[in-house]
Amino acid sequence: MAAFPKRVLGFTLIELMVTVAVIITLLVLALPSFFSMRQRAALRGAAEETASLWSQARFEAAKRNEMVKFGVFTSGTDYCIGAAITDDADDEDPCDCFDATACDVAKFPSDQGEWRSVTLSGTPTLGNGVGANKAVVVLDPKRSALTESADAGGITFNGPPGGSSYSLSLLIDQFGRGVLCEPSATSDKLSDFSTRQCNP
Numbered sequence: 751m752a753a754f755p756k757r758v759l760g761f762t763l764i765e766l767m768v769t770v771a772v773i774i775t776l777l778v779l780a781l782p783s784f785f786s787m788r789q790r791a792a793l794r795g796a797a798e799e800t801a802s803l804w805s806q807a808r809f810e811a812a813k814r815n816e817m818v819k820f821g822v823f824t825s826g827t828d829y830c831i832g833a834a835i836t837d838d839a840d841d842e843d844p845c846d847c848f849d850a851t852a853c854d855v856a857k858f859p860s861d862q863g864e865w866r867s868v869t870l871s872g873t874p875t876l877g878n879g880v881g882a883n884k885a886v887v888v889l890d891p892k893r894s895a896l897t898e899s900a901d902a903g904g905i906t907f908n909g910p911p912g913g914s915s916y917s918l919s920l921l922i923d924q925f926g927r928g929v930l931c932e933p934s935a936t937s938d939k940l941s942d943f944s945t946r947q948c949n950p
Contacts, residue, residue: 875903
């Protein structure tokens with residue numbers, strides 16, 4: 751009886767090269783989607799934190815029965831959003847949220863890294879919006895509305911740099927209602943904001 755030659759188990763070099771080529775192709779196709787997902791997640795996170803801070807400011811004004819100012823503070827290219835007690839219904843100076851004690855109600859972020867490369871789009875239109883550090887609104891504790899109805903406006907954020915250009919806005923009306931929406935002029939759209947378009 752003739753002995754069969756022993757077969758060597760394993761992969762040939764060609765099979766390994768084809769497998770590696772398929773994996774590299776899949777990675778190249780998946781990377782843009784991954785980066786786009788990271789952009790969307792960072793933008794949503796920043797916008798939702800800002801909306802949450804606005805809700806907290808309204809709640810604290812009613813709870814403490816005191817006026818609360820809410821605004822954007824910038825220092826060079828860095829920026830933060832804070833809320834503090836005020837006794838001036840026309841207060842036009844945001845609390846310095848880079849100072850650990852200035853914003854006695856709330857602030858965001860605690861560290862600039864929390865923005866995850868999300869930037870402000872132009873000048874916020876809250877308050878009189880003229881000049882640096884003038885985007886401020888004041889909440890009336892009795893009505894949870896703005897003390898000055900003309901101060902209604904918004905803050906628009908741009909997503910991190912990348913292959914897509916995403917934007918979201920927090921709009922605040924004269925009654926103190928805040929809503930997150932997507933500027934209608936934005937070139938790249940977020941699917942979950944298709945019914946929440948706005949013109950900030």
